[in-house]
Amino acid sequence: MRVLALHPEKCTGCLRCELACSYMQTGEFKPAKSVIRVSPFEGHTSYSPYTCTQCAEGWCMTACPVGAITINAAGAKDVVDDRCVGCKLCTIACPYGTMFYDPDTRKAFKCDLCGGAPACADACPTAAITYEDTATTDWIGDFARERTARLLVVG
Amino acid sequence: MPTAASSRQKRPAVAPVALPGGYAGKLLRINLTTGKVWSEPWSPEDMREMIGGVGLGAMILYREVPARVGWDHPDNRLVLATGPLAGLPVWGTGGLTVVTRGAGTNGPTSTQANGFFGANLKYSGYDAIVVQGIAKKWVYLYINDDVVELRDAAKLVGKDTxxxxxxxxxxxxxxxxxxxxxSIGPAGEHLVRFAAIQGDYGHVASKNGCGAVMGKKRLxxxxxxxxxxxxxxxxxxxLIQVADDIGHDLKTDPTARSLYEYGTLSGVVNLHKIGMLPIRNYTTNVAAIDLTQWEAPRLRxxxxxxxxxxxxxxxxHCHxxxxxxxPHKGAIVDEPEYEGWSGAGWTIGATDPQSVSWLNTELDRVGVDVNEFGWLCGWAMECVEKGYITRAQLGFDLRWGDVEGARKLLDLIVSRRGFGDVLAEGVKRAAEKLGPPAQDCAVYTLKGATPRGHDHRARWHEMLDTITSGTSTLETGNPVHPTEVGVTARVDPFDGVAVAKVVAGLRGRLAFEDSLGACIFTTRTRLENMCRALSAATGWHFTVDEAVRFGRRTGAILRACSLRCGITPDKEYPSRRYASTPVDGPAKGQSVMDQWEKMLDTWYAEVGFDRKTGKPLPETCRALGAEWLAKDLWGRSR
Structure with missing residues (x-):
């Protein structure tokens, strides 16, 4: 299956992925509604994007009491708006913090891989996000550990 | 980037509204004297006429800051404006343009920084912030969507940016x-005349003492x-298509490619080759060391x-x-721009990249303009060498290339202690205070500003631009695709008339770019592409002609403001050192002053300003769509 591979060492924190994602979600450039989010590390000097890894366990699907989370054609876990009742159980179940709740629509939302053509990967100017056929993994754990340790050395 | 239409849309498309796309639609007004905060809508017609950034700022300055309102007057406006492209996916669009009556020349300022200011402000619902008044005690402005408050800044005073x-x-x-x-650092708090506004760790709106204006307002x-x-x-x-086209252009166009790879790092070695690297306060143009370690890839x-x-x-670019x-091993700093390497380095004779880089960030943190600091510190070093300034006056040694000494000088300036109080007034005032022969060594314009970080004696177009500008610093800037607007691509750099025609012919483009909320380095594509981006964002059909006319109109408005501030054509001259003839290097023997009057005559004739009074001629104003300006400047009879 093709997944979003994240290469944090290439990220410069420009947040263009958030703009592209929010445009796909809302039709506007509105990073508050992006489901890919860039976090800083090592003070303000390192950045990494993070989004749903489409994990095999599918914690969100398991937790959903109304079966509103299904797998779409691209292989992504996806929220069916018509079924979602906005109970937020999925946001609690997800151990990665990549399930979101929209108070405007009262529904959960998450990365659906843009149905097979992820906008974030196309928007990233440094190829820190690529869409490739590879096993999904914890993309930023080592990076986060290293950059956090480094900050302690510098500080 | 695929588009929303290529994927299933989860929410209904946003209903069309009268507001042009790209705009938040409101200006945020702050009166520090009364503590009042209010928002003000602006009309689609005004948006098209002023766009944003310097276009908007210039109009506010013209309408709201009359002659009697000096830089330190409560009614002076501090305009922190962004533009219609900020917060959109066009590269480098977090832009901030600061427009105010600055402390350096006591005239108009337009100075840019980037980072995320513009994007964050737009997502909060505002296109610009207009600050007036003076707070009773130190405050900072907090904006979180609709929560806009002036909060107590007592605990921040004294802290660097x-x-x-x-x-x-x-x-x-x-x-x-x-x-x-x-924010401003201690320099702005102490009203240093070349204090800057710094943000997001390394982005600086630095020109004409805008930081001192903010300091005066106790913001x-x-x-x-x-x-x-x-x-x-x-x-x-x-919009996404043109953003990708611009990105492609920047990556592949020969004139932009080096910027794409290394930002402005290539400047040191490249400018040295043509005599444009200022070394030791304009006393030489020949580097005394091997420049291999100064090549862009090695610097990075x-x-x-x-x-x-x-x-x-x-x-x-930014790193x-x-x-x-x-001695400063382990310190996190902002990679200097070319002007940092020159102002915190070559101008003061420092050639070790590690210490220059450290000093550059110290200047950002304290909050001063790196260029003016370079001219000031270089001048002080030369004066110490020649005995015009003594060790007793400073309290320490200050030799060429002494970065730690430069840092001590910075402390002296920022605290305005002893001789630092003289230096805090900027190069021109300090030089005038000391008088000749020290004055003869100082690099400044008679308007009270200093040049950018180049040796303009080998770049006459920038010297002419700096000195004739309505903002005290570059108004035309570097040629970018000049043939697109009918200007020849190459001229003899020491043919004054040809140079003046280029400066006049390219006028307008930079003011247009500085109104979009974009960065000077990501707009190095054809102007047509920037117009496409603006059109796609707003829904207007914006042409290259309209962009140039808009930019020149903005220039004419700033010129009118400048004249009102008493900055008249008799001040359009470089200081003795700034105007001197290089003694070595590739530009050796080229004397700009031999051609200066001819250059001014040509420039005035080309831009359509009156040579004697400096005013934009009535027909010039009319051609730029500013009949009202012709009336204001020349009366109804003309």
Whole structure:
């Protein structure tokens, strides 16, 4: 299956992925509604994007009491708006913090891989996000550990 | 980037509204004297006429800051404006333009910085902030969507600009670009005439003492939480397409490619080759060391470094770096721009990249303009060498290339202690105070400003531009695709008339770019592309002709403001040293002053300003669509 591979060492924190994602979600450039989010590390000097890894366990699907989370054609876990009742159980179940709740629509939302053509990967100017056929993994754990340790050395 | 239409849309498309796309639609007004905060809508007609950034700022300055209102008057306006492209996916669009009556020349200022200010402000629902009045005690402005408050800044006073951002980020629990903070350091607090406004760790609006204006108003910082509002584009697919086209251009065009790879790092070696690297306060143009370690790839790899880009930017330009060796080993600094390498380095005779890089960030943190500091410190070093300034006056030694000494000088200036109080007034005033022969060594314009970080004796177009500008610094800037607007691509750089025609012919483009909320380095594509981006964002049909006319109109308005401030054509001259003839290097023997009057005559004739009074001629104003300006300047009879 093709997944979003994240290469944090290439990220410069420009947040263009958030703009592209929010445009796909809302039709506007509105990073508050992006489901890919860039976090800083090592003070303000390192950045990494993070989004749903489409994990095999599918914690969100398991937790959903109304079966509103299904797998779409691209292989992504996806929220069916018509079924979602906005109970937020999925946001609690997800151990990665990549399930979101929209108070405007009262529904959960998450990365659906843009149905097979992820906008974030196309928007990233440094190829820190690529869409490739590879096993999904914890993309930023080592990076986060290293950059956090480094900050302690510098500080 | 695929478009929303290529995938299933989850929510209904946003209904069309009268507001042009790209705009938040409101100006945020702050009166520090009364503590009143209010928002003010602006009309689609005004948006098209002023666009944003310097276009908007110039009009506010013209309408609201009359002759009697000096830079330190409560009624002076501090306009912190962004533009219609800010917060959209066009590269490098976090832009901030500061427009005010500055402390350096006591005349108009337009100075740019990037980072995330513009993007965060737009997502909060505002296109610009207009500050007036003077607060009774130190405050900072906090913006979080509709929560806009003046908050007590007592605990921030005395902190440098990086510490200010650190503290506010900690306090609000916001990391990275979720909080954009632009602030003044101790220099602005003490009204140093060349104090700057710095933000987002390394982005500086530095010209003409805008930081002193903020200091006078007792406004320590502006902190903007990344807002939750969305920005609509009239033609989002077209906008994404043109953003990608511009990105492609920047990556592949020979004139932009080096900027794409290394930002302005290539400047040192390249400018040295043509005599444009200012060394030791214009006393030489020949580097005394091997420049191999100053080549762009080596400068970058000489440090542990990380990309630190502005909003939506794909350039490999801004970086953070860690000092690798020397007394400041381990310090996190902002990779200097070319002007940092020159102002904190070559101009003062310092040639060790590690210490220059450290000093550059110290200047940003304290909050001064790196160029003016370079001219001031270089001048002081030369004066010490020649005995015009003594060790007793300074309290320490200050020799060429002494970075630690330069840091002590910075302390002296910022605290305005002893001789520092003279230097804090900037190069021109300090030089005049000392008089000849010290004065003869100082680099400045008679308007009271100083040049950018180049040796303009080998770049006459920038000298002419700096000195005739309505903003005290570059108004035309570097030629970018000059043939697109009918200007020849190459002229003899020492043919004054040809140079003056180029400066006049390219007028307008830079003011247009500085009104969009974009960066000077990501707009190095054809003007047509920037117009396409503006059209796609707003829904207007904006042409290259309209862009140039708009930019020149903005220039004419700033010129009118400048004249009103008493900055008249008799001040359009460089200081003795600034006007001197290079004694060595590639431009040796080229004397700009031999051709200066001819250059001014040509420039005035080409731009359509009156040579005697300096005023834009009535027919010039009319051709620029500013009949009202002709009436204001010349009366109804003309």
């Amino acid at each position: 990086w510490e200010t951002q650190d503290q506010l980020s900690r306090e609000y629990g916001l990391a990275g670009h979720h909080l954009s903070v632009y 320590k910082a502006v902190a903007i939480v990344r807002g939750t509002h969305g920005l609509r584009a009239a033609d989002p697919r077209g 790899e000489g440090f542990d470094h990380r990309g630190h880009q502005c909003s939506a930017c794909g350039m490999h 953070m770096q860690i000092i690798r060796s020397g």
